[in-house]
Amino acid sequence: MTGVMKNLRVITFVGAILLTLAAAQSLPALTPPGAAGGVYTRNLAVKKAFLVDFQAEWNRLGISQMFLDLMKSDGELDQADVEELQKLLSIDIVGREGIAAFYPDGNFFLMARPSADKAGEILASIRKELDSPKQRNGWLVMESDEGGLKVVSGVSSDAILIASQGAAERFFAGDRGLKMPVSGDLALWFEAPTLWGYLDDPNLGLPPDAVRAIKTFTGFAAAVNLELDGVHSSSSLCLDPGQDSDLAAIILTGENAWSLADLPRGVSVTTGVIDLPALGDYVNRWAAEFDSDLELDLSSFGRRYALIDAGASDPQEALQNPWGNLLVFLETKDSLTAEVTLLSWLQMAASFATPEGEGGFSVKAITVDGREGKEIQLGMAGTLYLVSYEDRLALATSRKALELLSGPRLSSDTGFTRLASSLPASYASASYSDNKTGLKQAAQMLPLVMMQTIEDPEAQQFMAEFTTKLSQFFDFAARKIGGSLSYTREDGSCLVSSGFTEVRW
Numbered sequence: 001m002t003g004v005m006k007n008l009r010v011i012t013f014v015g016a017i018l019l020t021l022a023a024a025q026s027l028p029a030l031t032p033p034g035a036a037g038g039v040y041t042r043n044l045a046v047k048k049a050f051l052v053d054f055q056a057e058w059n060r061l062g063i064s065q066m067f068l069d070l071m072k073s074d075g076e077l078d079q080a081d082v083e084e085l086q087k088l089l090s091i092d093i094v095g096r097e098g099i100a101a102f103y104p105d106g107n108f109f110l111m112a113r114p115s116a117d118k119a120g121e122i123l124a125s126i127r128k129e130l131d132s133p134k135q136r137n138g139w140l141v142m143e144s145d146e147g148g149l150k151v152v153s154g155v156s157s158d159a160i161l162i163a164s165q166g167a168a169e170r171f172f173a174g175d176r177g178l179k180m181p182v183s184g185d186l187a188l189w190f191e192a193p194t195l196w197g198y199l200d201d202p203n204l205g206l207p208p209d210a211v212r213a214i215k216t217f218t219g220f221a222a223a224v225n226l227e228l229d230g231v232h233s234s235s236s237l238c239l240d241p242g243q244d245s246d247l248a249a250i251i252l253t254g255e256n257a258w259s260l261a262d263l264p265r266g267v268s269v270t271t272g273v274i275d276l277p278a279l280g281d282y283v284n285r286w287a288a289e290f291d292s293d294l295e296l297d298l299s300s301f302g303r304r305y306a307l308i309d310a311g312a313s314d315p316q317e318a319l320q321n322p323w324g325n326l327l328v329f330l331e332t333k334d335s336l337t338a339e340v341t342l343l344s345w346l347q348m349a350a351s352f353a354t355p356e357g358e359g360g361f362s363v364k365a366i367t368v369d370g371r372e373g374k375e376i377q378l379g380m381a382g383t384l385y386l387v388s389y390e391d392r393l394a395l396a397t398s399r400k401a402l403e404l405l406s407g408p409r410l411s412s413d414t415g416f417t418r419l420a421s422s423l424p425a426s427y428a429s430a431s432y433s434d435n436k437t438g439l440k441q442a443a444q445m446l447p448l449v450m451m452q453t454i455e456d457p458e459a460q461q462f463m464a465e466f467t468t469k470l471s472q473f474f475d476f477a478a479r480k481i482g483g484s485l486s487y488t489r490e491d492g493s494c495l496v497s498s499g500f501t502e503v504r505w
Helices: 002-024 044-061 063-073 079-088 119-129 165-172 192-199 208-215 245-251 276-289 315-320 335-350 399-406 414-422 435-451 457-478
Strands: 037-042 097-102 108-113 134-136 139-146 149-155 160-164 186-191 217-227 230-239 268-273 301-309 326-332 361-368 371-378 383-388 392-396 429-434 481-491 494-503
Touching (some): 044 063, 063 457, 108 165, 119 160, 139 165, 160 165, 192 217, 208 217, 245 276, 276 301, 361 383, 361 399, 414 429, 429 435, 435 481
Antiparallel strands (some): 108 160, 139 149, 149 160, 230 494, 268 301, 301 326, 326 392, 371 383, 481 494
8 A cells, every 4th residue: 555655656746746737838839830820929927127117107197097098988998897897908917927829720819828927816807707617628718700710729737728729729728839930028020931822722813923932931930038238139030042033133132231330420320232133134124024114223322321210399380391301322233324323213293292293393502521523403202412423422301411511420329339330341231320319309209290190179189198208208218218220131041030129128
């Protein structure tokens, strides 16, 4: 008897270990494989401590409460509904983990593990909503018909499940073990080949060239992690040059972008590479497929480009200038021919810029940074400025943007230099943003810009209060958030990116 009892204790002990391990399995390990894409979160119950100041300010301003009060006043919700909605929309519902997976056959699978300190309350609330539930494999579940789609909802001792019937059956049958291409505090992905069977359906009627173009993009994945120093991000976009080699070559040029540090200083600065001559040929090829007489000649341009935003702090100025304060650089092989080409496009655009259709196109010579430039009037569409260099064209959408040409370089920005050590020696694209300045400018302009788009008096009153509060939140965020720096490099047939945003939690 003693031996039997000893064996029983061993079996019980091993069983307890196995049950513990099963309970500790990550949600991807419990999710049926073969998803076309999805979203995954982890550790938010722990990481939400980083957001406590932001959440406190958001709650102090009562932004979410405004919308809840509006729904209550419209009779859509009562107080009990509001409390239940607040509970279900809380980050605590996916505090430990959350996953949403979507399958090529139309099935979906959602599972969440709430925060440990809120799990009992959340699971109890959901358990009350289950109509005539049944016990199944340790889960309390119910089935419902949502517009012809059968859905299974349920709770276990620590998790929530909502899935289409097909995905739920796979889960309960033990068909589990999703392999995600990325992970992070927040991650999302899409694997295109899982859907290619649909593209090959002759009933879809897509031309073979279109199918190959779509199949060139094989997948995308991105992840965000909250850390003590700020927000770290990564992403990858993968292509298959074996499908549409011309399209892939436009994007995967194998060349490096201009040095970010050497570009003019702005609120945001971006540099990248795209094969413009090849893009023109590609567009022309497709135009011919549809019997269009479009001829896009980009042969005088190069592959590099840059975009610098000078920012705007005057709301009235922003409303009067729809182009913003942007400075665009386009690399050229032949600057004179590229300038003529660009001017011809602008002249065509000007023909649509006045009600009479006359265009109001005019060009006046100016001097910019010791060089000859052109002031281009596009009728009612405003004024642009063009300056030609040996290897590039500079197109400015305002005087403020034009002044960047003779201003300091980005290398003089202390926010940029603080982050620049993370930049590799070369990259396919890179971007820097002065978020502090950008958020302050957005806070100034938001109320006026939003009010210009609304005519209903009642909606105006609500929007005025909402935009005022949101502007105050932007001002708060500007005191917390610093600069952002990101870059992308080619890795085989993938574009792999890394980014970082400074946050003073």
